[in-house]
Amino acid sequence: MLAKLHYSTKNSRFKFAALLALSSFAFGATISQQAYAQQALNSTVTLTPDVGGQPVTAYLPDSVTYNPNIPTPESVLGANIGEWHVRHDQVVNYMKVLAEKSDRITLEETGRTHENRPLLLLTITSPSNRKNIETLRKQHINAMESGDKVGSDAPLVFYMGYSIHGNEPSGTNASLALAYYLAAGEGKEIDALLDNNIVLFDPSFNPDGLSRFAQWANMHKGKQLVSDSRHREHDEGWPSGRTNHYWFDLNRDWLLLAHPESQARIKQFHKWRPHILTDFHEMGTDSTYFFQPGVRSRKNPLTPDENVTLTEALAQYHAAAFDEQGELYFTQEAFDDFYAGKGSTYPDLHGSIGILFEQASSRGHLQDSINGKLAFKDTIANQITTSLSTFRGALANKAAILDYQSGFVKSTQSLAKKDEHSGFVVGVSNDTGRFNAFIALLNQHHIRYEVLTENHEVNKVRYSAGQAIYISTNQPQYRLVKSIFSTQTSFENNTFYDVSTWNLALAFNLDYAPLDKGDARGLELGARDTLKQATLNSIQSDAYAYAFSWQHYYAPAMLQTLLEAGVKVRSSEKPFSAVQYNGKNIALQPGSIIIPKGLGQPENVASILKSVQQQLQVPVFSLRSGLTPTGNDLGSRSMKPVALPQVLIVGGEGTSEYEAGEMWHYFDTKVGLPASIVDQHNVARALSDPSVTYTHILFPSGRYHFSDSENEKIEDWVKAGGVVIGQKSALRYFAEHKWLDIEMVSQESIDNAFDDSELSYKDGASLYARKLVAGAVFEANIDKSHPLFYGYDDDTLPMFKTNNMIVEASNSPFVTPARYTDEPLMAGFSDNAMVALMAESTAVTTQKMGRGVVIGFTDNTQFRGYWYGTNKMLANAIYQSHFIR
Known part of the structure; x- marks a missing residue:
């Protein structure tokens, strides 16, 4: 509504006289004349605001008092x-x-x-x-x-x-x-x-x-x-x-x-x-x-x-x-009712x-x-x-x-009784952090489980007593249990408003297996309190050095806490064993953290370690000697110093607030790292600020538009030793500016993979949906010897894919430490044509630039704050990137 001036034609002379009187005040008009003039104006001009809104009773039925x-x-x-x-x-x-x-x-x-x-x-x-x-x-x-x-x-x-x-x-x-x-x-x-x-x-x-x-x-x-x-x-x-x-x-x-x-x-x-x-x-x-009801065929299959x-x-x-x-209004179209979250x-x-x-x-x-x-x-x-x-x-x-x-x-x-599977067994592996987070989620959803009290083997995977649980399908939460372990890849309706899978065991990268009724009868089960927790060690103040494994989910948080406390640390590039204070050997994998006493540590370093071990439940080992039974000694040049990182996340207009938020959330709540979020138009300026020395820059998905001089500033910063990390669509910008030597499979190539010769115009929406990857789990082969995969136990890793971007990079193991397998789809819907295109494509790539490094993740390593299995890839890009050559 336009502002309204309420006055009649006959009052226009009066209004003009009032304006004239006001203007004459500076030339000697009396105060009474000015007041009269102001009163005249107020009486003739009204601005009617268009405020919207109405009293509560106007919204409610008049049949009620x-x-x-x-x-x-x-x-x-x-x-x-x-x-x-x-x-x-x-x-x-x-x-x-x-x-x-x-x-x-x-x-x-x-x-x-x-x-x-x-x-x-x-x-x-x-x-x-x-x-x-x-x-x-x-x-x-x-x-x-x-x-x-x-x-x-x-x-x-x-x-x-x-x-x-x-x-x-x-x-x-x-x-x-x-x-x-x-x-x-x-x-x-x-x-x-x-x-x-x-x-x-x-x-x-x-x-x-x-x-x-x-x-x-x-x-x-x-x-x-x-x-x-x-x-x-x-x-x-x-x-x-x-x-x-x-x-x-x-x-x-x-x-x-x-x-x-x-x-x-x-x-x-x-x-x-x-x-x-x-x-x-x-x-x-x-x-x-x-x-709702929406489209009946687009409901969750477990909904009656x-x-x-x-x-x-x-x-x-x-x-x-x-x-x-x-x-x-409308109802039976558009939205689905599939994703259980x-x-x-x-x-x-x-x-x-x-x-x-x-x-x-x-x-x-x-x-x-x-x-x-x-x-x-x-x-x-x-x-x-x-x-x-x-x-x-x-x-x-x-x-x-x-x-x-x-x-x-x-x-x-009735469904539970008819189900061919009687339940699922899930193992702890070497990381109680991820497993405990998984257990906490089950508890909040009132999902019942029991603990294995004897060892059990399924498909050549050993599930150890006290370190594995059994989740029976014979429980009130049957439908949710089936949903969180689903590996379904084909559906009645393949158009999804959101993700098509949310397998929690895959998200937490835990060993698991469905059991039929015969297998389940052989299980020996106990109450929840029989589940073994991580053993926390006694911290010896006169130890030669201390160490903890990088396998634990909260190892990055422990490292960050120690660095902030002024503790000097080393990370190991190679596996080795060390002699503990009690005389027993302990085997430690690449990425393990060493705290040598001889580096001028804080006087209270033992009490710091004791406190942090208790807080994060990451076992710390007190070591007797720098001489190791196997592998490099603790004073080896392969034991690299780790510096306190200063991380910048690129945010602001053009970037994905979801992905920037997921990075922030991971660092803030899981690692304890205070990352800076800087709008992209301020990034070059931030790198020029001598008061802050950034070590890593993270690019979430987004549309980036740096000027030539800003690009040059970023490149100079990387060449001087900085680390740039990008994921998903940010890699397009990296490829365009030669920060990564990669190629993106074109939309034309994707279109050509689908035969539309037998389709009609009405099939257009369905064809478009087939070309999407709305949210499915893809398996990647990973190189555990690469610094980006320190702390991982298996040679394969479930990754969550929410886009159809396909990256091709060098086959060199020094450039591409992770590729999708030849049959990568593990759970969720992805058209066979898209799966074939994704097979053996690049999942992770790295490239040196001067003394720095550029890292590219094809997928989101922090998806929705619950994909624990890939979180450590980002942590490694922060804390272990000094090993990338």
């Missing part, structure tokens, strides 16, 4: 809903006010975000239920575990969750109105909902991202709303508010649990096991509104068909509500009905779209509409939903 003693959102916020983007602290404040004023609400802080914002869950039900809430919860959980049918008077449990993507804020803003509706509403409609059911209310899945985006949208809002899509308000800066503190997509973290927001949510999910869980999102501005049927029944109520309002799919594997809602986004307060001007308040209104229709649809289908959850338990038990 509201308790006047319950404060409205606008009375607490000081503005109507939709007038401004609400910040998370404002949401928290209003929810606390409601909990204080309403006898229907119990408010719980379930955790804190990375930025220390509280995660809230409101339990909303009638006062009589509230007094008996724990008994009701236990009755529900007992019914879920037993599969017994419940009476029609049993409560439905709703989990209403909003805005897991921070820049999709209509859900959280809608939650203000819905919380008020549940707290203050009076009448038959509210009584039917709250007298016999329980609503778990999560107003903001992603507080950090929501607050970041609210600041962006609000700081660019004027009194007149600008709908131009090119307006800065609608074009976020880097990083976007979609992600959390570390720039992760939290809607991909329901299974992986890399972040406190997800960990807190899953804990509450399993505490309650809701019947229905809602997941409110936004999509492109030119869209309308989407709600009855789940989709019930979702379809609920969808009738969403459609009816939008039909009444004349709103546009999404908010609408994880519940489906647990007998809940997860429902995805997607609203066209105003990405601000008002934006032009092909459907007209899209106002923020209208996006909020639609999320309120489908929240209420979820309640209406669920109550109308309550008997069927209650029956479904009990039937889900019985069908799960």
Whole structure:
């Protein structure tokens, strides 16, 4: 809306006179004359702001009356809903006010975000239920575990969750109105909902991202709303508010649990096991509104068909509500329900009905779209509409939903009995760090396991007593267990919105094997407390030297901690054995860290080592002598000094915030390395700063556009001894500027690998999907003697591939230490033509540049913060790169 000047033609002379009077003040006009003139102007000119937003009752049904003693959102916020983007602290404040004023609400802080914002869950039900809430919860959980049918008077449990993507804020803003509706509403409609059911209310899945985006949208809002899509308000800066503190997509973290927001949510999910869980999102501005069931063939194969049927029944109520309002919508297309780590799919594997809602986004307060001007308040209104229709649809289908959850338990038990596999055995290997992280994930998902108490061999792999677990498929979490060990490569529908596999054993690079019922009968099993932990050694203050193995996941963290404490260390280029203080020999592999006492160590070096060993659970060995029984002695020139690294991650516009965030997250939370994130337009300037000496530069995927002089600055820095590390699309830039001698397989070559002679126009989308690698596991042959693979035990490594980029480099073992195998696909979908192109292509490459080195990773070594198996490749690029020749 344009600013309006409200005055009539007959007042124009008066207005001109007032302006003249004001201007004459400098030439002797009296103060009274000026005041009169100002009053005249004020009385004739009015700027009408276009603020958007409306009172809460305008969003809610008029069939409900509201308790006047319950404060409205606008009375607490000081503005109507939709007038401004609400910040998370404002949401928290209003929810606390409601909990204080309403006898229907119990408010719980379930955790804190990375930025220390509280995660809230409101339990909303009638006062009589509230007094008996724990008994009701236990009755529900007992019914879920037993599969017994419940009476029609049993409560439905709703989990209403909003805005897991921070820049999709209509859900959280809608939650203000819905919380008020549940707290203050009076009448038959509210009584039917709250007298016999329980609503778990999560107003903001992603507080950090929501607050970041609210600041962006609000700081660019004027009194007149600008709908131009090119307006800065609608074009976020880097990083976007979609992600959390570390720039992760939290809607991909329901299974992986890399972040406190997800960990807190899953804990509450399993505490309650809701019947229905809602997941409110936004999509492109030119869209309308989407709600599930979506495409039936694109659901997870472990989700029962009855789940989709019930979702379809609920969808009738969403459609009816939008039909009444004349709103546009769609349902059975576009989105899938396959990846178990999404908010609408994880519940489906647990007998809940997860429902995805997607609203066209105003990405601000008002934006032009092909459907007209899209106002923020209208996006909020639609999320309120489908929240209420979820309640209406669920109550109308309550008997069927209650029956479904009990039937889900019985069908799960039946599937487990029929399964050819009775379970999976998983081994610890030489790294308890990775294994313990895997165990922690199983525990959070309530997956049961037992410990092997006798050695067992499967396919020539030995699983040692106390160092391996058995995960039976005969358990309530059967469907999730099958999902996290899936190696499926062919699917009914091969079009994926997200990744097509998430095999956790492969992600953690752990030995594992499925067992049939005959194999399982031979297992001797014990309780969880029989699992052996790493043996921590006594640190001898008068030892000649100390050492620890690089095999351990937290060895890089230990090294970083020691370097920061001023401890002088060496890393070994070759394997060797050493004599421990107790006289026993210890074999150590390349990359092992040595701390010789004779290097002028801090006086308290022994106590430092003792403390760090305890903290990180990395065994430290006290050595008696520098003379080694095998391999080079401790004073050998092959024992190279390790310096404290100074790492720069290239970020900013043009780079992938996800990958930059994953690098940051790994260094910050797994290694303890304080990496600098520098926008790409400042990189050359940073390298010129004499106050900071960077040792490594990391390039995540991105579009890079350095000037010739900036490129020259980076190249000079590498030639002087720096290390440049790039991954995925960054390698295109490396190849273009001859930083790496590699070739990228062209899109034309990929197109030529597919025969389209028998296809028709309608097959175009399907063909395009076949050329993608949306997320699959590929096996690579690795050279363990290469510094980038120090600490690895096997000759092969599962790598996660999320793009169809194919790199060809020299076959020299000095240049290409990792190639994909000749049959590389291990799990997930990838078309046979793409697999053939990937076979034996380059996975990792290195190249010297002067005294420095350039390293290229074809794939993301830190994918979503849970692909532990490849994390050490990046650590080696930081701490072992001095060995690359």
